[in-house]
Amino acid sequence: MEAAVKPILLVAACALIDADGRVLIAQRPEGKAMAGLWEFPGGKVEADETPEETVVRELHEELGVETKIACLAPLTFASHTYTDFHLLMPLYVCRRFWGVPEPREVQALKWVRPQRLRDYPMPPADEPLIPFLIDLL
Numbered sequence: 001m002e003a004a005v006k007p008i009l010l011v012a013a014c015a016l017i018d019a020d021g022r023v024l025i026a027q028r029p030e031g032k033a034m035a036g037l038w039e040f041p042g043g044k045v046e047a048d049e050t051p052e053e054t055v056v057r058e059l060h061e062e063l064g065v066e067t068k069i070a071c072l073a074p075l076t077f078a079s080h081t082y083t084d085f086h087l088l089m090p091l092y093v094c095r096r097f098w099g100v101p102e103p104r105e106v107q108a109l110k111w112v113r114p115q116r117l118r119d120y121p122m123p124p125a126d127e128p129l130i131p132f133l134i135d136l137l
C-alpha cells in the first residue's frame with residue numbers, strides 16, 4: 001500500500017518591523033496546538049484569498065493593525081512536515097502599518113531584535129527563518 005501523503009497547509013505569516021529594526025512575535029493562545037510558542041502573526045490562507053490578503057486580514061484580526069498589500073515584501077518561506085500536514089508558509093515583512101499592535105487573539109506580543117529571536121521558543125518550522133531576518137535587519 002502507498003504511504004498516505006500529508007496534505008499541504010498553506011499559511012501566510014508576516015514579520016512586522018518597527019523603526020528600531022525589531023520584529024513582532026506573538027504567543028499562541030492556550031488550548032491550541034503548540035500553545036505558548038512564539039510565532040509570526042498570520043494564519044491559514046482561505047479558499048477565496050491570496051496569501052497577501054490573508055496577511056492583511058490576520059494583522060487586522062489578531063493585532064488591530066492596518067496595512068496594505070503594497071506594503072508587504074516577501075522574505076522567505078517555511079516548508080516543514082508536521083505530524084498531520086506539511087506546512088508551506090510564505091513569510092512577508094512589513095515596515096509600513098497603521099496602529100499599535102494589541103494582543104486580540106494571542107496571549108502576548110513582543111518586539112524582539114532578530115538576534116534575540118532564539119531566546120523565544122518557536123514552532124520548529126520557524127527556526128530556519130531566523131537567519132533571513134538577521135541578514136535583513
Ligand SMILES: Nc1nc2c([nH]c(=O)n2[C@@H]2O[C@H](COP(=O)(O)OP(=O)(O)OP(=O)(O)O)[C@@H](O)[C@H]2O)c(=O)[nH]1
Pocket residue numbers: 011012013032033034038039040041042043044087089123124125126
Ligand atoms: N501564524 C503562524 N502559524 C505558524 C507559524 N509557524 C507554524 O508552524 N505555524 C503553524 O501554522 C498553522 C497556522 O494556522 P492558524 O494559526 O491559522 O491556525 P490555528 O492552529 O490557530 O488553528 P485555528 O485557527 O484553526 O483554530 C498552525 O498549525 C501553526 O502552528 C508562524 O510563525 N505563524
